[in-house]
Amino acid sequence: MIDLLVAGGGPAGLAAAIHAARVGMQAVVVEPRAAPVDKACGEGIMPSGVAALRSLGVEVSGHDLRGIRYLAGARRAEATFHGSPGLGVRRTELHAALYQRAVELGVRIVPGKVGEIRQAHDRVSAAGLTARWLIAADGLHSPLRRELGLDRPGGAYPRRYGMRRHYRIAPWTDFVEVHWSRHGEAYVTPVGDNLVGVAVLSRDRCSYDEHLMAFPALAAVLGGRGANSVRGAGPLRQRARSQRAGRALLVGDAAGYVDALTGEGIALAMATAAAAVSCLAAARPQAYPAQWARLTRRHRLLTEGLLRAARYPATARLIVPAAHRAPAAFRAAVHALQ
Structure with a gap:
């Protein structure tokens, strides 16, 4: 019987398997997709996420990020990160680095998909494997x-x-730029010397190009430089009744997700994976939901607050002017998330 079965080989699942291997647990990851896996992702990693990756022995190349900048017309607000920078990195590069590190540590990665789960008092069985514990890291939905x-x-x-x-263009900033409009937000993340990723978030259902038209200045800079096809994801908000059921724990997006608005997905995936394995190594799975709530609290509160403000055009248009007029408050919010 193996120690840990991980369902899902994305960043959260691979991080959990790496943590398990580092504390002497035998881990097997079940993942249906071939590496490296790409997905719709803002591709900006907060400084805490970069530090977490390095603590696992994972080094990825990308573009250093100095902070966050909000823009709406002529108004702007920006805050630099304390200490170390964040990192803009292609999702495929991140996945390849995590995959390689997991394999180096002896993690077995098998093709397949976990379906039915059967639990007993001392074991869990799924995908033809039996383990002491299971971590579900199978994504947003x-x-x-x-x-x-x-x-x-x-x-x-x-x-x-x-x-x-993505767009083939030299980055014009070392900030993650968040452009605001009454329809949604556009995130510009430098991920290479001649490559930027642009993610749009909105409740409106229309094409990517139609969304981009809400940001005419940005669209003019990017025009004709598209490097690949559009990837999408959603609905973004997902909730869980708990992050634990018996001997199974949820990590990463599977554990619950508010929105991509504050860009902490990878940092939270690293943190929740570490917490889950720590609880399992101590044979205290019951402690994990409280740890998950503590680790994600600031993100959930700040993201919910921004979403409520952005929900109505009358208040959405005030977000950047308010941040511009209160730079200390904006810096405090960014530093709380980093």
Whole structure:
């Protein structure tokens, strides 16, 4: 019987397997997709996420990020990170580096998909494997969250979606730029010497190019330089009744997700993966939901606050002017998230 079965070989699942291997647990990852895996992602990693990757022995190349900048017309607000920079990195580069590190540490990665889960008092069985513990890291729309009875309806919140495309253009800034409009947001993240990623977030269902038209100055800079096709994801908000069911724990996006608005997905995936494995190594899975709540609290509160303000055009147009007029408050918010 293996120690840990990880369902899902994205960043959260691979990080969990790496943590497990580093504390002497035998880990197997079940993942249906071939590496490296790409997906719709803003591709900006907060400084805490960069530090977490390095602590795992994972080094990725990309573009250093000095901070966050909000823009709306002529108004802007910006805050630099304390200490170390963040990093803009292609999702495929990040996945390849995590995959390689997991293999180096003896993690077995097998093709397949986890479906039915059977639990006993001392074991869990799925995908033809039996383990002491299971970590479900199968993404935003986690089938295993439903299989474990942990899926929770999203409520009456507006559904929001994200789409991302890359552009062959030299980065003009070392900040993540967040452009605001009454329809949504556009995130510009430098990820290479001649490559930027642009992700749009909105509750409106229309094409990527139609979304980009809400940001005419940005669209003019990017025009004709598209490097690849558009990738999309959503609805973004996903909720879980708990992050634990018996001997199974949820990590990363599978554990619950508010929105991509504050760009902490990878940092939170690293943090929740570490916490989950720490609880399992101590045979205290019951402690994990409280640890998850503590690790994600600031992100959830700040993101919910911004979403409420952005929900209505009358208040959405005030976000950047307010940040511009209160730079200390904006810096404090960015530093709380980094």
